[in-house]
Amino acid sequence: MGDSFGYIAFGDDELYARGALFSALRLLHYCPAAKVTVLTDRTCVFDGYPIQTVELTASRMTEMSFGGRYRFGIKAAGLVDLLKHCDRLFLMDTDMYPVGDMSGCFDRISPSHSVMNRLEGRPKVPYRAIEGRHFMLGDKMLTGDEPMWSSGVLGVHNSALPALADAYRAIEQLIGVVSAHTLEQFCIGVALSRNGCRIAPHRLPLRNYTTRGRKLFARRRLQTFFAGNGHLAVSQQIEQAASYRLWRAPIDLWKQPDIWHF
Structure with missing residues (x-):
């Protein structure tokens, strides 16, 4: 199998x-x-x-x-x-x-x-x-x-x-x-x-992205990813996903205080 x-x-x-x-x-x-x-x-x-x-x-x-x-x-x-x-x-x-x-x-x-x-x-x-x-x-x-x-x-x-x-x-x-x-x-x-x-x-x-703060950020990033890439060929989506970031950088915490939760 x-x-x-x-x-x-x-x-x-x-x-x-x-x-x-x-x-x-x-x-x-x-x-x-x-x-x-x-x-x-x-x-x-x-x-x-x-x-x-x-x-x-x-x-x-x-x-x-x-x-x-x-x-x-x-x-x-x-x-x-x-x-x-x-x-x-x-x-x-x-x-x-x-x-x-x-x-x-x-x-x-x-x-x-x-x-x-x-x-x-x-x-x-x-x-x-x-x-x-x-x-x-x-x-x-x-x-x-x-x-x-x-x-x-x-x-x-x-x-x-x-x-x-x-x-x-x-x-x-x-x-x-x-x-x-x-x-x-x-x-x-x-x-x-x-x-x-x-x-x-x-x-x-x-x-x-198991914790509350990570999940809030990942939700937004996933929505953006599929809105921008969902129409592409599968091979292109795979390529784009490989370099797409779901984790928070320090600048994300600074810009979006509502995702400061861990």
């Missing part, structure tokens, strides 16, 4: 789909032969680009999010859906984008080795609610003290599908018990660390 880069983009805010498209354009600059698949409810955004899309219907999103109770369940279930169609998958959040050659990422993915964004340490106070509840992730009883990995990127092998299915099922047990939005990354990190398997940070040439 081969290797694939992937994105999951959904929601009322088109920023997520536009962010995924911009990231994919930069990826195709550094890795022209890359296979890219996007699971999305806005397939029209990707029409005409060398990007495969898988449609997310409203009913499917409701199912994935446990009846709308936990929207990040869509990412956990979507990861499983995308991985079914490739040998190795490198999934990026829509606010992550390459700044260099990413082709070596698959060399670090194997049945016993996965890649995630970074190790965040032990979970915070909300996860103490798990202790003594006998919540299970596959054959492992959760304690709430397992290491937490950030899932801004996820590099996984097809053989991890059973572990990721266990992670998705475990999420439902925690909804309404753990008052945090990070259930998805917590359960995925635990699942990929079982049975002698390991996770490592990605250490790849990637940048992001």
